[in-house]
Amino acid sequence: MAGSLLIELDRVEKTYVQAGVDTRVLRGVSLAVGRGEFVALQGPSGSGKSTLLHILGLLERPTAGRYLLSGEDVSGFADDRLSELRNRHFGFVFQSFYLIPYASALENVLLPGLYGPESRRSLEHRAQELLARVGLADRASFKPSQLSGGQQQRVAIARALINQPAVIFADEPTGQLDSATSAEIMQLLADICTQGASIVMVTHDEETAAFAQRRIRILDGRILDNGGPGPAEG
Amino acid sequence: MRRALRLLPRVAGFALDAVLAYRLRSAFVILAVALGIAALTVIVTSIDGANRKALEIVDMFGHDAVFLLGGDIESRAVGKRTLTLTWDDARTIRQSIPGAYLAVPMRAKSNITARFGSRNFDLPVVVGTTEGYAQVWNWPLSEGRDFTAEDVAHGAKVGLIGDTVAQELFGDRSPVGQIVFLGSLPVQIVGRLSYRGLSGGGGSVDDRIAIPLTTLAQRFNLDRKYFRAIRVKFHNPEFMDAHVENLRSLLRHLHRIAPDQPDDFTILTADQILQFLAMLRGGLVAFLGLTAGGAILVGGFVLANLFSISVAERTTEIGLRKALGAATWAITAQILAEAAMLTLAGALLGMALGMGLGQALSRLGILEIQFSMKVFAIAVASALAIAAIFGLRPARHAAGLDPVQALRRSEG
Incomplete structure (x- = not known):
């Protein structure tokens, strides 16, 4: 099972309690993401797709249900242990890029690596390579404010790749970009996927979703259509 | 543990980047701390100076001698003879x-x-x-x-x-x-x-x-x-x-003084002179100590406030760092390191200010001031204490941020 299935969610629930009112955002979601898969999570706003992405990315804990990472149940891990897992195995790309404004492109790419065990020298070497790969070799010393939106998102993608993650989570990665730039960014993600990393992406944009191999539709906290292989009893 | 040791210099690097990036915040904290440390420098150096002077005076006075004064200086009544x-x-x-x-x-x-x-x-x-x-x-x-x-x-x-x-x-x-x-x-x-x-x-x-x-x-x-x-x-x-x-x-x-009458003379010994000087010095310490304590407290509050504001402003950055794998301690350490860098810079500036002020005062003959490693050690220790005490709350607040909440908040 651990061979091809990277992440498995088993009957995951997520309930937010706000001002004494329970809001059930996820209602028993079971889902598997395999190695090298490019998955799009789609659904209208409020459907729970972002929460699902956060849970898959170990940024939030499920209220109930199990999370298996390469077959190991990590649901009960402490926060810092989850930080370490995110750092080692996951990369993140956000709609608003979230680059550190006072750090150069290179330093931004290095950031997750510097929280890991690898030496700075080999990290810098790879960061340069990654910047070259996203077409920004000559912008390494630029601050985010000196870069266009598309360039900033490329820096963010390079940052997501620095620790050679198994999965990249992308939350509306093209949400702030024009359509030509969006296509470039999606092509970049698709290329990364063919080189072995899984990608889980939230989007409400059909053109963007078209780059994915598998499209999971979510409505009211339930999986409507799990778009392909994997256990989908829901 | 090993991982933490390896990460510490990197965390210090992040702190330095932030200190350099948020210059206005840095300048205010440095200045506020510097004023407190300057006051502290003046007090410590002047106490040292007073001690040295007391020893010189006693040395000159001699431990093998007394100074006998006419009149009772402790309870000298008006018009009482001092020529006895x-x-x-x-x-x-x-x-x-x-x-x-x-x-x-x-x-x-x-x-x-x-x-x-x-x-x-x-x-x-x-x-x-x-x-x-x-x-x-x-x-x-x-x-x-x-x-x-x-x-x-x-x-x-x-x-x-x-x-x-x-x-x-x-x-x-x-x-x-x-x-x-x-x-x-x-x-x-x-x-x-x-x-x-x-x-x-x-x-x-x-x-x-x-x-x-x-x-x-x-x-x-x-x-x-x-x-x-x-x-x-x-x-x-x-x-x-x-x-x-x-x-x-x-x-x-x-002098034919009856048993129930007080002395009409005073005997001063080296020990009494030391006690008297210690009393004078005690007054000096109390006054300068209150001033320095107040100034340092103000510096600490300025730091605590600016750092709280700064952590609020940098919610996105902190949430991002946590999302990308920073451990709780690494965030706490970074914010504390930022605080410590600023308070240490403030300590150096404060020592320079204090020495300058001390020079001026000793030229006026009010205090005698001399720099020592003790002053340096006390200034550095106080700087670190200010950072630890007043930086801890903002640092823990930052470290406790939930990455999803932090990032969502910034998206509006």
Whole structure:
């Protein structure tokens, strides 16, 4: 099972309690993401797709249900242990890029690596390579404010790749970009996927979703259509 | 643990980047802390200076001597006589007190101008005394001789000159053998007191001329029977308590003081002088300590506030760092390191400010200031304490941020 299935969610629930009112955002979601898969999570706003992405990315804990990472149940891990897992195995790309404004492109790419065990020298070497790969070799010393939106998102993608993650989570990665730039960014993600990393992406944009191999539709906290292989009893 | 050790320099690097990026915040924190540390520097250096001065004074005073003053300085009633000591007292002390080998009477006259040729020097005091003056104060003569018993017996117009006065009136020439006018009284200088470099009360001890007590009393119309003080030197200073008791009994007997009456004299010892100086210093410490404490507290509050604001502003950055794998401790350490870098910079600036201020104060003669490693250590320790105490809340707040909440908030 651990061979091809990277992440498995088993009957995951997520309930937010706000001002004494329970809001059930996820209602028993079971889902598997395999190695090298490019998955799009789609659904209208409020459907729970972002929460699902956060849970898959170990940024939030499920209220109930199990999370298996390469077959190991990590649901009960402490926060810092989850930080370490995110750092080692996951990369993140956000709609608003979230680059550190006072750090150069290179330093931004290095950031997750510097929280890991690898030496700075080999990290810098790879960061340069990654910047070259996203077409920004000559912008390494630029601050985010000196870069266009598309360039900033490329820096963010390079940052997501620095620790050679198994999965990249992308939350509306093209949400702030024009359509030509969006296509470039999606092509970049698709290329990364063919080189072995899984990608889980939230989007409400059909053109963007078209780059994915598998499209999971979510409505009211339930999986409507799990778009392909994997256990989908829901 | 190993991982943490490896990460620490990187976390310090993140902190340095942030410190350099948020310059206005950094400048305010540095300044606020610097003011507190400057106050602290002044207090520590001035206490050191006061301690050193106290030791010098006591050193000059000598542990083998007492200073006997007429009148009771502790409960001096208005109009009570302070001239209670006589030549007989001095003689009897030297002859009757076991261990007392020198008893030198003294009296001072203030505000007399010394003149040599066209040069003038306003003397804070002219001291009238007897033979043994230099010896009784452990004050060697750099040239010439001390008074003799004949000088005192005949009211000779001879004098010992303080080093500063000699410099002012004679420059590099020798004053010995020269005639100096004290007001209208011509006095031949027979000895020069070596440089002491000690100041206190009304100016330096080197600003004086001493003449025989008999001469002073005759020429300046002072009481011939009484004088103000006797300096007594003892063998075996380890029995000083006994010496003092003997002295007190003898004087009470000589002055016919009834058992229920207070002393009409005061015996000062080196220990009492130390206690008195410690009391003065205590006042100084209390005043400066409150000032420094207040200033440091203000610096700490400025830091706490600016860092709280900063953490709020940098919610996205902190949430991002956590999302990308920073452990809780790494965030806490980064914010504390930012605080510590700023407070340490503030400490260095504050020390410079404090030393500058101290220089100005010691030039005015208010405080004596000297830099030491102790000052440096205290300043650095206080800086780190400020960072730890006032930076901890914002740091823990930052470390406790939930990455999803933090990132969502910034998206609006």
